[in-house]
Amino acid sequence: MKIVSWNVNSVRARIENILNYIKDSKPDILLLQEIKTQNENFPSEIFKEIGYNSYVFGQKSYNGVAFLSKPKIENVKNDFVKDKLKQSRIITGEISLNKKKTKLINIYVPNGNPVDTEKYEYKKNWLVSFIKKIKKELTTNSNLIISGDFNIIPEDIDVYDCKRYENDALFRLEIRKKYRELINLGFNDIYRYFNKSKKEYTFWDYFSGSWQKNYGMRIDHFLVSNNLLENIKSININKKPRSKTKPSDHTPIELEIN
């Protein structure tokens, strides 16, 4: 089973790129973030035509997350954490992996910049609530996949210039510690697990030739619970979509799991 996470930066502006990507990479399940549209304007019919069910938690203009899936996803919910600002940042559902009932958790973590503002506090509090809920979830379910745009650079090697980002909301030690705290509940950062020292990124901003200069960062992740580690076949950052015309600023990260 191929499960992919991709922050598309607007599903409607990106529709051609998404369809081309699906044709090329044939994911079974796509976790989308930043769809930037309400449920009623999500192009579900277009995806239906190529064999994908849509499960959407949209929002006007900003945020919004969704699943596109060939297999049915059960028990889809958008209330995993209570969002204080009522932003659409999380959608969960259940699939079966090798007879293990598995919860898929698709997240779009707040950016948090600028630091020392209410935006930063919102990110921090969002992560605190999320970790608390994951801890609770683990008491009844050991098969969890958390994936999406975390807006967290885990380590120095995950950004082109760590000095420049040390006081940024994506890289501040306080935020990275939240990431470690989450992992320490019993997860692995699957990209880093299979690539101990490789420098690869999932995001390059649109400014001043960042893509061409490879000024990027690794902020989109797959955290898989220890119980599912034996099921994993591979993980891959697919840079091709970022090189196309009218790209998202993020590129897909692809997990193969049995």
Added chain:
DNA sequence: ATGGCTGAGCTACTCAGA
């Protein structure tokens, strides 16, 4: 290099992204 580039909503310009 706190700039510059892109999308939504809307139709001039602001907000948000990271």
